[in-house]
Amino acid sequence: MTTPEPGLESPGGLVGSELRDAWPFLDLHEKVEGFRLLAPAEEEDFFLSLDVFAQVELLAGLPPAERQIWMRQLPPDDAADLIQICPEVQRSAYLSLLDEHARKEVVALLAYAEDAAGGLMSPRFARVRPDMTADEAIRYLRRQARERIETIYYIYVLDSAQHLLGVVSFRELFFAQPDLLVSEVMRSEFVKVRADLDQEHVSQIIAEHDLAAVPVVDEQGRMQGIVTVDDIVDVVREEATEDIQKIGGTVALDAPYLQVGLLSMVGKRLPWLSVLFVGQFLTTAAMGYFEGQMARALVLVVFIPLIISSGGNSGAQASTLVIRAMGMGEVRLRDWWQVLRRELGVGLTLGGVLGAIGLVRVLLWPASSVRTQHHEFLLALTVATSLVWIVLWGAVVGAMLPFLLRRLGFDPASASAPFVATLSDVTGIVIYFSVATALLTGTLL
Amino acid sequence: MTTPEPGLESPGGLVGSELRDAWPFLDLHEKVEGFRLLAPAEEEDFFLSLDVFAQVELLAGLPPAERQIWMRQLPPDDAADLIQICPEVQRSAYLSLLDEHARKEVVALLAYAEDAAGGLMSPRFARVRPDMTADEAIRYLRRQARERIETIYYIYVLDSAQHLLGVVSFRELFFAQPDLLVSEVMRSEFVKVRADLDQEHVSQIIAEHDLAAVPVVDEQGRMQGIVTVDDIVDVVREEATEDIQKIGGTVALDAPYLQVGLLSMVGKRLPWLSVLFVGQFLTTAAMGYFEGQMARALVLVVFIPLIISSGGNSGAQASTLVIRAMGMGEVRLRDWWQVLRRELGVGLTLGGVLGAIGLVRVLLWPASSVRTQHHEFLLALTVATSLVWIVLWGAVVGAMLPFLLRRLGFDPASASAPFVATLSDVTGIVIYFSVATALLTGTLL
Numbered sequence: 001m002t003t004p005e006p007g008l009e010s011p012g013g014l015v016g017s018e019l020r021d022a023w024p025f026l027d028l029h030e031k032v033e034g035f036r037l038l039a040p041a042e043e044e045d046f047f048l049s050l051d052v053f054a055q056v057e058l059l060a061g062l063p064p065a066e067r068q069i070w071m072r073q074l075p076p077d078d079a080a081d082l083i084q085i086c087p088e089v090q091r092s093a094y095l096s097l098l099d100e101h102a103r104k105e106v107v108a109l110l111a112y113a114e115d116a117a118g119g120l121m122s123p124r125f126a127r128v129r130p131d132m133t134a135d136e137a138i139r140y141l142r143r144q145a146r147e148r149i150e151t152i153y154y155i156y157v158l159d160s161a162q163h164l165l166g167v168v169s170f171r172e173l174f175f176a177q178p179d180l181l182v183s184e185v186m187r188s189e190f191v192k193v194r195a196d197l198d199q200e201h202v203s204q205i206i207a208e209h210d211l212a213a214v215p216v217v218d219e220q221g222r223m224q225g226i227v228t229v230d231d232i233v234d235v236v237r238e239e240a241t242e243d244i245q246k247i248g249g250t251v252a253l254d255a256p257y258l259q260v261g262l263l264s265m266v267g268k269r270l271p272w273l274s275v276l277f278v279g280q281f282l283t284t285a286a287m288g289y290f291e292g293q294m295a296r297a298l299v300l301v302v303f304i305p306l307i308i309s310s311g312g313n314s315g316a317q318a319s320t321l322v323i324r325a326m327g328m329g330e331v332r333l334r335d336w337w338q339v340l341r342r343e344l345g346v347g348l349t350l351g352g353v354l355g356a357i358g359l360v361r362v363l364l365w366p367a368s369s370v371r372t373q374h375h376e377f378l379l380a381l382t383v384a385t386s387l388v389w390i391v392l393w394g395a396v397v398g399a400m401l402p403f404l405l406r407r408l409g410f411d412p413a414s415a416s417a418p419f420v421a422t423l424s425d426v427t428g429i430v431i432y433f434s435v436a437t438a439l440l441t442g443t444l445l
Numbered sequence: 446m447t448t449p450e451p452g453l454e455s456p457g458g459l460v461g462s463e464l465r466d467a468w469p470f471l472d473l474h475e476k477v478e479g480f481r482l483l484a485p486a487e488e489e490d491f492f493l494s495l496d497v498f499a500q501v502e503l504l505a506g507l508p509p510a511e512r513q514i515w516m517r518q519l520p521p522d523d524a525a526d527l528i529q530i531c532p533e534v535q536r537s538a539y540l541s542l543l544d545e546h547a548r549k550e551v552v553a554l555l556a557y558a559e560d561a562a563g564g565l566m567s568p569r570f571a572r573v574r575p576d577m578t579a580d581e582a583i584r585y586l587r588r589q590a591r592e593r594i595e596t597i598y599y600i601y602v603l604d605s606a607q608h609l610l611g612v613v614s615f616r617e618l619f620f621a622q623p624d625l626l627v628s629e630v631m632r633s634e635f636v637k638v639r640a641d642l643d644q645e646h647v648s649q650i651i652a653e654h655d656l657a658a659v660p661v662v663d664e665q666g667r668m669q670g671i672v673t674v675d676d677i678v679d680v681v682r683e684e685a686t687e688d689i690q691k692i693g694g695t696v697a698l699d700a701p702y703l704q705v706g707l708l709s710m711v712g713k714r715l716p717w718l719s720v721l722f723v724g725q726f727l728t729t730a731a732m733g734y735f736e737g738q739m740a741r742a743l744v745l746v747v748f749i750p751l752i753i754s755s756g757g758n759s760g761a762q763a764s765t766l767v768i769r770a771m772g773m774g775e776v777r778l779r780d781w782w783q784v785l786r787r788e789l790g791v792g793l794t795l796g797g798v799l800g801a802i803g804l805v806r807v808l809l810w811p812a813s814s815v816r817t818q819h820h821e822f823l824l825a826l827t828v829a830t831s832l833v834w835i836v837l838w839g840a841v842v843g844a845m846l847p848f849l850l851r852r853l854g855f856d857p858a859s860a861s862a863p864f865v866a867t868l869s870d871v872t873g874i875v876i877y878f879s880v881a882t883a884l885l886t887g888t889l890l
Contacts, residue, residue, distance in 0.1 A: 024775075041634075049653055142620065152616055153598055153657075170615075171597055175587065189486075207682060208494055210675045212598075212657070229674050230655045233681060237652060240685030241769050247692060248765025248862060249758055257770035258783065265787070266794045269762050273836075276758050277799050280751040281806065287747040294746060301739060301746050302732040305870050306725040308750060312757075313694055313721050313863040317714050320693025324686050325702035330469075338703065342710070349711045354722050361726065391718075417693060417862035418758040425750050 016042045023054065024258045032061040044073060052081050053255060059094075071097040075150060077122040077231065080109035084119075109225075117202045118195035120235065121216045121225030122150040128182050130157050130165055135178035141170075151228055153212045157186045162222040164192065164215055192217050195224050200239055203232045204329045243327055246411065247320055249276070249418035272416070279422045283308075286429040293433055297444040300436055303362075303383050308428035310354055310387055311394035312421030318343055318398030319415045326402060326412050336403045340396065347395030351388035359384040375443045382439045386432040393431065394424040461487045468499065469703045477506040489518060497526045498700055504539075516542040520595065522567045522676065525554035529564075554670075562647045563640035565680065566661045566670030567595040573627050575602050575610055580623035586615075596673055598657045602631045607667040609637065609660055637662050640669050645684055648677045649774045688772055691856065692765055694721070694863035717861070724867045728753075731874040738878055742889040745881055748807075748828050753873035755799055755832055756839035757866030763788055763843030764860045771847060771857050781848045785841065792840030796833035804829040820888045827884045831877040838876065839869045 019034045026034060035058060038046055047070055050058065055074075059067050059082075071079065071094060083094050083106065095103055105123045112118025126149050128137040141152060155173060157166040166186030176185045192215045193202055206214055206229055213228045242252040251268045253260055260268070287294075294301050322339060325331040331339060362380035398420045402412035437445060464479045471479060480503060483491055492515055495503065500519075504512050504527075516524065516539060528539050528551065540548055550568050557563025571594050573582040586597060600618060602611040611631030621630045637660045638647055651659055651674055658673045687697040696713045698705055705713070732739075739746050767784060770776040776784060807825035843865045847857035882890060 045654075049655070149616075151598075151657075152619075153596075171594075174597075203678070206675075207678045209490075210494070212596075212675060229678060230651075230657060233648070233652045233674060233678055236678060236681045236685070237773065240681070240689070241773065244685070244689055244692060244765055244769045247689060248761050250762045250766060253766065256773070256775040257766055258776060258780065258787075262787070262790045262794070265791050269759075269791065270795055270798060273755070273758055273762065273795055273799065274802065277751070277755055277802060280754050283750040283754075284747055287750065291743060291747065295743055298736060298740055298743075302729055302736065304746075304749065305728040305732065305753060305874070306722070309725050309728075309863075309867060309870060310718070310722055312866065313718055314714075316693050316861075316863050317695045317718065320689055321695060321698065321702055324689045328682065328686065328701070330701040331703060335703065342703075342707070345707045346710050346714065349707070350715055350718055353715060354718065357719065357722060416761075418754075418761050418866075421757065421863075421866065422754060425754060429750070 016046045019046065020049070023050075024256065028057060028061045031058055047073065048078075052078070052085055053259075055082055056086060064097075068097040072099065072102070075122055076102055076105040076109060076124065077120065077225075080106045080119070081114065083110065084114050112195060113198075115199045116195065117193045117197045117199065117214075117216045117227055118224065120199055120202065120227045120231050121195070122228065122231075123225040124150040125213075125215070125223070125226040126152050126155045126170075127158050127223070128155055128168075130159065130181070130183035130186070132182050133178065134173050134176040134180050134182065134185060137173055137182050150226060151213055154215075154226070156215055156223055156226075157182055158223055164217055164221060164223040166190070167215065190215075193227070194219070199235045200327070201329075202227055203236050203239070206232050207236075239327070243323065243413045246413035247323060247416050249273070249416040272418070276418055276422045280425065282426040283422075283429055286426050286433075290429065290433040293436060293445055297436070297440065299379065299444070300382075300433075304429070304432070306358070307383065307386050307390060307432050308425045309421075311390035311424035311428045312417075313394070314347060314350060314391040315394035315398030315420035315424045316417035318347075318395045319401060319420045320417060322399050322402045323413050323415060326406065333403060333406060336400065339399050339403070343395045343399040344392070347392035348388070350395065351391030354391055355384035355387040358387045375440070378439055378443055382432075382436050385439070386428075386435045389431050389435070390424065390428045393427055394420070397423055397427075461491045464491065465494070469701065473502060473506045476503055492518065493523075496701075497523070497530055498704070500527055501531060509542075513542040517544065517547070520567055521547055521550040521554060521569065522565065522670075525551045525564070526559065528555065529559050557640060558643075560644045561640065562638045562642045562644065562659075562661045562672055563669065565644055565647065565672045565676050566640070567673065568670045569595040570658075570660070570668070570671040571597050571600045571615075572603050572668075573600055573613075575604065575626065575628035575631070577627050578623060579618050579621040579625050579627065579630060582618055582627050595671060596658055599660075599671070601660055601668055601671075602627055603668055609662055609666060609668040611635070612660065635660075638672070639664070644680045645772070646774075647672055648681050648684070651677050652681075684772070688768065688858045691858035692768060692861050694718070694861040717863070721863050721867045725870065728867075728871040728874055731871050731878075735874065735878040738881060738890055742881075742885065744824065744889070745827075745878075749874070749877070751803070752828065752831050752835060752877050753870045754866075756835035756869035756873045757862075758839070759792065759795060759836045760839035760843030760865035760869045761862035763792075763840045764846060764865045765862060767844045767847045768858050768860060771851065778848060778851060781845065784844050784848070788840045788844040789837070792837035793833070795840065796836030799836055800829035800832040803832045820885070823885055823888055827877075827881050830884070831873075831880045834876050834880070835869065835873045838872055839865070842868055842872075 016038060019038065059070060074082065079098065083091050086094055095106065098106060126141055128140060132140060152170045155168050155170060156164060157168065159165055166188045167190045168182060168186040172185055191205060191209050193205060195216050195218055211229065213226045215226055216224045218224055245252050249272045251271060253268055322331060359380045362383050363376060401415040401420060405415055406412045461483060464483065504515060519527065524543065528536050531539055540551065543551060571586055573585060577585060597615045600613050600615060601609060602613065604610055611633045612635045613627060613631040617630055636650060636654050636656065638650060640661050640663055656674065658671045660671055661669045663669055690697050694717045696716060698713055767776060804825045807828050808821060846860040846865060850860055851857045
């Protein structure tokens with residue numbers, strides 16, 4: 001991320017972009033007013049560029065006749081998304097605004113989970129038969145209702161039972177010898193996905209193969225629709241946002257920050273914060289357990305935050321790296337052993353360096369000899385040794401927790417930085433005072 | 446993120462996908478061997494689907510003649526990316542592998558920053574003149590060298606000085622009356638970006654307007670190239686990865702986790718970890734400053750991790766939410782006041798709830814009356830009051846730090862969860878002991 005926006009130009013789009021900027025700060029009445037002030041040519045672009053939450057809100061403020069006009073502007077996949085987030089009681093009312101053909105398409109899409117390929121796909125793809133000539137195919141495409149095709153970038157070759165036989169790009173067809181058969185021009189090896197594949201994997205596949213669209217098929221290989229890359233950009237952004245919010249220790253907001261009300265925001269943050277808080281009771285209990293050692297050598301207490309926070313920081317690094325690598329498909333469950341070995345090496349090295357800095361810090365800091373009772377070196381060794389173990393432990397726990405969560409069927413991103421930090425706080429106390437007991441009994445303790 | 450990959454089908458791609466899976470674990474020799482084992486038809490797809498780091502590595506293992514073949518397979522924007530990451534001394538060698546036309550294109554692209562629109566764009570767009578008829582334009586497009594067009598999805602209408610006058614989608618042209626002029630069919634209001642616009646904003650614009658490609662112009666409005674949505678998917682994923690890694694307190698890895706060597710991994714993590722560690726010296730100093738209070742009422746010490754970690758967790762939540770909202774373009778610098786008001790409300794509420802839990806916790810926990818000297822209620826009140834202030838303070842600092850960093854020209858994502866936690870540790874100690882001094886002097890203190 002970098003500094004503000006230079007160089008964006010959208011001539012004539014002034015009113016639309018102004019309205020977009022002001023949007024989060026307007027009440028419903030002002031939104032409807034603003035929308036009505038747009039030039040007619042701009043209204044459509046503006047409406048289609050709103051996210052689905054804003055579309056629902058705006059539609060609710062419009063009279064039924066206008067509502068119908070705008071619902072019918074939506075491509076079927078977007079209409080299905082919109083109906084999916086409507087309150088249950090309004091769904092059939094919104095469905096009835098569509099024309100019959102679109103309604104059937106949307107009902108079919110609603111059968112799929114919102115975050116699977118089937119829930120993302122559009123049924124409006126360009127199709128041809130394998131035994132047409134290139135020339136016939138182009139004329140046939142020209143006859144296919146204009147509004148009913150999402151993209152002519154790829155054309156799908158289907159048999160009479162809708163089985164997907166091949167794919168041909170419009171460019172290939174356009175530049176092919178006119179009398180070649182479609183079956184001679186098409187590719188019969190291509191990437192396709194099943195309707196139940198989750199959207200994160202769909203986006204990995206589209207990114208990996210640099211596709212503009214990917215066909216979606218059912219179990220029998222029958223064509224169901226296409227997922228286009230512009231829908232995937234939104235998916236990738238959404239998924240990353242969810243991961244980031246979870247890593248920060250929040251339930252996914254599912255709406256822009258400024259549009260989340262106070263109570264709803266508290267509701268998203270309080271659960272994890274309370275769980276972590278109660279989790280810290282364990283740290284408190286551990287502290288209570290070592291109260292005797294603390295009373296005898298109060299100087300040990302001074303280093304507690306320094307030491308336990310290093311474990312938390314090391315753990316936060318490891319967990320976010322592994323969570324993201326899993327999200328990008330770079331690391332899979334079976335790679336856990338390789339990751340563990342890597343983190344053992346990295347954790348030990350990082351712990352060694354921090355331990356060395358800690359050692360110097362304790363030796364050089366002006367500490368009264370009353371406090372350390374002339375055992376500065378032993379104290380420094382205790383701090384340094386604890387740091388090595390705690391930083392190593394943080395890295396290992398942080399890296400392995402996402403694997404454990406995924407293995408148990410949870411989202412690995414729930415191994416948030418605060419969660420890992422809390423876990424390593426309690427173990428950090430235990431490690432620190434165990435090392436202290438081992439090294440200092442008979443001197444400071 | 447969810448469970449493993451069901452339903453992905455890529456018939457015939459078996460060997461390619463096997464090689465892709467094994468790739469991170471192979472040495473250079475094995476990679477070259479594996480690549481040679483691919484069916485000729487698969488080699489090209491495989492090579493083009495590798496990321497730019499893997500492409501450079503593989504090319505280095507091939508003999509010069511093959512290297513030239515593969516370099517020439519790359520579209521100019523990808524060739525420029527590849528040359529950009531090569532060691533300086535090899536760049537001209539790689540450039541010389543290209544044919545003259547491509548070399549000129551690549552040299553022009555190398556002039557732009559890698560992460561600006563100019564560094565992402567392809568110069569291979571479809572172009573027509575405004576005074577052609579639709580029919581002439583289609584025939585002209587057919588004549589344009591096939592290999593030289595990145596997409597025919599959009600066609601750009603240029604005057605003789607290369608000024609961008611309008612855009613027409615291939616579909617509009619294809620379905621238009623054959624004798625209409627291009628200038629009658631084209632849109633003259635459209636979104637375009639300047640070559641120096643950074644890639645994050647380019648991706649926001651493409652996502653917001655659901656574009657398949659966006660034209661890039663210079664200051665005089667002359668057409669420079671196009672950025673296509675498939676390049677943007679990669680950008681969005683990269684940017685999110687960088688943000689996530691920074692939020693976790695790491696320098697961006699810039700390569701897949703499993704491909705980063707031990708020393709390089711330490712190099713990415715040690716700097717922040719050391720800075721945070723040295724930062725914690727402040728907390729240690731604060732602890733030292735309150736050593737007198739600790740000696741008098743050791744029971745206060747037991748609650749230190751509980752209290753300071755709550756501030757860190759609250760801060761981590763706030764900072765990640767604000768960082769992501771900034772990255773998505775939902776929150777801008779001028780929104781700081783609105784965010785501050787929101788976080789004051791949220792922080793106070795969260796602090797209130799945690800304070801209440803803390804109050805009950807201290808009152809109910811079996812604590813020896815020796816430790817609390819019968820002042821349980823005052824102790825509980827101290828813990829609860831501190832929690833309210835510290836959680837509030839964490840939320841405010843966490844939310845404002847990204848604004849401050851962006852204002853100063855730094856990346857707001859550097860306000861990582863560990864950074865905010867460290868900041869709130871030291872203030873947490875000061876708040877806690879200040880509250881304790883105010884409430885407990887004369888009783889426990």
